[in-house]
Amino acid sequence: xxxxxxxxxxxxxxxxxxxxxxxxxxxxxxxxxxxxxxxxxxxxxxxxxxxxxxxxxxxxxxxxxxxxxxxxxxxxxxxxxxxxxxxxxxxxxxxxxxxxxxxxxxxxxxxxxxxxxxxxxxxxxxxxxxxxxxxxxxxxxxxxxxxxxxxxxxxxxxxxxxxxxxxxxxxxxxxxxxxxxxxxxxxxxxxxxxxxxxxxxxxxxxxxxxxxxxxxxxxxxxxxxxxxxxxxxxxxxxxxxxxxxxxxxxxxxxxxxxxxxxxxxxxxxxxxxxxxxxxxxxxxxxxxxxxxxxxxxxxxx
Amino acid sequence: xxxxxxxxxxxxxxxxxxxxxxxxxxxxxxxxxxxxxxxxxxxxxxxxxxxxxxxxxxxxxxxxxxxxxxxxxxxxxxxxxxxxxxxxxxxxxxxxxxxxxxxxxxxxxxxxxxxxxxxxxxxxxxxxxxxxxxxxxxxxxxxxxxxxxxxxxxxxxxxxxxxxxxxxxxxxxxxxxxxxxxxxxxxxxxxxxxxxxxxxxxxxxxxxxxxxxxxxxxxxxxxxxxxxxxxxxxxxxxxxxxxxxxxxxxxxxxxxxxxxxxxxxxxxxxxxxxxxxxxxxxxxxxxxxxxxxxxxxxxxx
Numbered sequence: 001x002x003x004x005x006x007x008x009x010x011x012x013x014x015x016x017x018x019x020x021x022x023x024x025x026x027x028x029x030x031x032x033x034x035x036x037x038x039x040x041x042x043x044x045x046x047x048x049x050x051x052x053x054x055x056x057x058x059x060x061x062x063x064x065x066x067x068x069x070x071x072x073x074x075x076x077x078x079x080x081x082x083x084x085x086x087x088x089x090x091x092x093x094x095x096x097x098x099x100x101x102x103x104x105x106x107x108x109x110x111x112x113x114x115x116x117x118x119x120x121x122x123x124x125x126x127x128x129x130x131x132x133x134x135x136x137x138x139x140x141x142x143x144x145x146x147x148x149x150x151x152x153x154x155x156x157x158x159x160x161x162x163x164x165x166x167x168x169x170x171x172x173x174x175x176x177x178x179x180x181x182x183x184x185x186x187x188x189x190x191x192x193x194x195x196x197x198x199x200x201x202x203x204x205x206x207x208x209x210x211x212x213x214x215x216x217x218x219x220x221x222x223x224x225x226x227x228x229x230x231x232x233x234x235x236x237x238x239x240x241x242x243x244x245x246x247x248x249x250x251x252x253x254x255x256x257x258x259x260x261x262x263x264x265x266x267x268x269x270x271x272x273x274x275x276x277x278x279x280x281x282x283x284x285x286x287x288x289x290x291x292x293x294x295x296x297x298x299x300x301x
Numbered sequence: 302x303x304x305x306x307x308x309x310x311x312x313x314x315x316x317x318x319x320x321x322x323x324x325x326x327x328x329x330x331x332x333x334x335x336x337x338x339x340x341x342x343x344x345x346x347x348x349x350x351x352x353x354x355x356x357x358x359x360x361x362x363x364x365x366x367x368x369x370x371x372x373x374x375x376x377x378x379x380x381x382x383x384x385x386x387x388x389x390x391x392x393x394x395x396x397x398x399x400x401x402x403x404x405x406x407x408x409x410x411x412x413x414x415x416x417x418x419x420x421x422x423x424x425x426x427x428x429x430x431x432x433x434x435x436x437x438x439x440x441x442x443x444x445x446x447x448x449x450x451x452x453x454x455x456x457x458x459x460x461x462x463x464x465x466x467x468x469x470x471x472x473x474x475x476x477x478x479x480x481x482x483x484x485x486x487x488x489x490x491x492x493x494x495x496x497x498x499x500x501x502x503x504x505x506x507x508x509x510x511x512x513x514x515x516x517x518x519x520x521x522x523x524x525x526x527x528x529x530x531x532x533x534x535x536x537x538x539x540x541x542x543x544x545x546x547x548x549x550x551x552x553x554x555x556x557x558x559x560x561x562x563x564x565x566x567x568x569x570x571x572x573x574x575x576x577x578x579x580x581x582x583x584x585x586x587x588x589x590x591x592x593x594x595x596x597x598x599x600x601x602x
Contacts, residue, residue, distance in 0.1 A: 022356065023356075023501070024341045024344065024345075024356065025337065025340060025341060025344070025500050025501060025506070026327075026328070026334070026337040026338050026340065026341045026508070027327070028500070028501035029499055029500040029501040029506060030495060030496065030497070030498070030499035030500075030503070030550075031496075031497040031498070031499070031500075031506070032497065033327070033337075036326065036327040036334075037327050039326060039327065040325045040326060040327045043325065043326070044325075053389065055323065055324075055325065055388045055389035056388070056389040085501065086501040086502060087356045087357070087501050087502060088354070088356035088357040193516070193519075194331060194519060194529045194532055194533055195331065195332075195512060195515035195516045195518070195519045195532075196331070196332040196333065196497075196512045196515065196516075197331070197332070198330055198331035198332070198533070199326050199329070199330040199331075199332075200324070200326060200329035200330040200386065200387040200388050201387060201388060202331070202533075205326070205330060205332070207327070211496060211497045214496035214497065215494070215496045215497075217496070218494075218495060218496045228495045228550050228551060229550075231495055231496075232495055232499070232503075232550060249331075249529050249530075249533060250529060
């Protein structure tokens with residue numbers, strides 16, 4: 001077989017596609033590249049199945065509109081999580097889309113690597129700058145040609161809208177009593193980095209939020225005296241991220257970090273990371289991570 | 302035409318391939334994603350033409366060996382440079398390989414976008430950790446199966462080895478008298494960021510060097526009072542980067558920045574950025590950038 005075969009995504013039915021990918025350096029590592037790559041697969045699936053080229057989508061008024069990330073969840077296990085894909089791994093990705101109306105779409109990816117799989121959920125919303133130049137005032141804006149009624153509807157109890165609504169008010173995806181504080185809350189400041197945080201249309205790139213969250217997690221690890229090797233070896237088996245705002249290149253983000261452990265299993269930790277515009281207190285994102293810090297069977301939850 | 306056609310690279314002759322790519326979010330922006338993407342194309346071309354799957358290459362002893370970046374040059378113009386590719390742009394990439402012996406290979410990419418083209422030169426060397434775990438002691442190590450004698454030889458006067466040798470000693474790719482100092486030299490420190498700088502095999506990712514250089518350039522812009530918008534709008538028409546060492550996650554990089562202008566054309570600026578391991582003074586990289594800071598015809602040199 002040729003080394004470089006690149007089969008195009010194959011349509012399985014009107015709401016799902018599958019593709020095979022070989023992991024290359026630009027899509028893996030101790031960074032957010034793999035999260036960004038999965039995001040491209042979401043856009044590709046919508047381009048393939050919903051009648052609109054997402055890369056060039058326009059509103060009826062002719063303005064560019066972007067299928068922005070509103071909710072991103074990635075679940076794996078000890079053997080296969082966000083940072084384990086490495087050079088040469090062959091992945092089989094199956095993507096199913098669900099109808100969320102004319103302004104949103106839900107994508108569920110199942111990413112198989114033979115030994116294990118990742119499950120990824122993306123809820124995206126069409127947004128436009130509405131004629132302005134700031135990233136702080138984005139508006140909903142569906143593109144011309146976007147078809148969605150042929151897609152199945154997700155049962156209401158599986159909709160991430162409820163989870164995001166809770167996260168917005170409770171500042172965690174886990175508003176229960178199962179977890180107890182493991183260390184004092186931390187706050188740090190992160191100035192948006194104009195040299196690496198913005199995407200090709202000048203928005204704060206959704207994958208950069210993963211890097212910013214990881215920076216906060218690194219700060220926590222260092223504060224706990226765990227060392228950078230422990231950080232690099234971390235096993236995040238579940239990460240939920242709700243995007244509530246975008247930001248301009250001069251924004252300084254205030255990051256609040258809350259660290260808890262599972263009452264029943266202290267080897268399971270959860271970390272909540274909340275991003276705000278430090279100037280206006282505007283909420284930018286809420287993220288909850290589940291970490292395995294002691295050996296266990298590895299699947300969560 | 303289907304939106305998602307992904308034609309595989311086509312072999313033009315035993316030393317060259319061509320491919321068409323549509324720019325997606327994960328391969329463009331105010332970051333180093335496009336430089337990383339071009340690097341993947343280098344690896345793909347070698348995999349296609351030189352008898353070895355670069356992603357899974359091994360030495361005769363069975364150790365992984367990596368086709369590491371030693372020299373990376375990218376040249377464009379005002380309309381099309383490293384940061385201009387955006388969502389939906391269609392690129393035609395033609396890559397030619399040249400024989401540099403059993404331990405190296407040179408790739409020349411021509412990237413056409415209709416309006417203009419980028420020319421990229423990559424000299425890569427096979428390196429291995431040699432059984433250790435540190436990134437500071439990498440050794441040359443050619444993989445089993447690597448064929449190169451069928452590739453043409455570049456005329457000696459076009460070899461980047463001379464340029465890199467000069468850069469290593471002169472700490473610039475421009476050791477002439479055409480440029481004059483435009484502002485005092487600057488020094489800053491950059492701790493390698495374990496949350497975003499390492500690739501899928503734990504090495505300091507070659508594309509991260511571009512980000513680190515850009516961070517130094519941002520520092521220069523701010524020091525000159527130019528503002529972040531001017532930085533985001535910068536036009537880098539020629540960038541040469543020689544990689545002289547790798548580094549571990551706990552490395553603090555000392556960065557020296559030198560800023561000069563062209564005597565004959567003050568609208569042409571050059572910036573030299575030198576990266577060293579601050580602990581040992583070991584040289585990690587030398588980079589020279591050419592910027593257009595006033596409108597001109599746009600091509601350089």
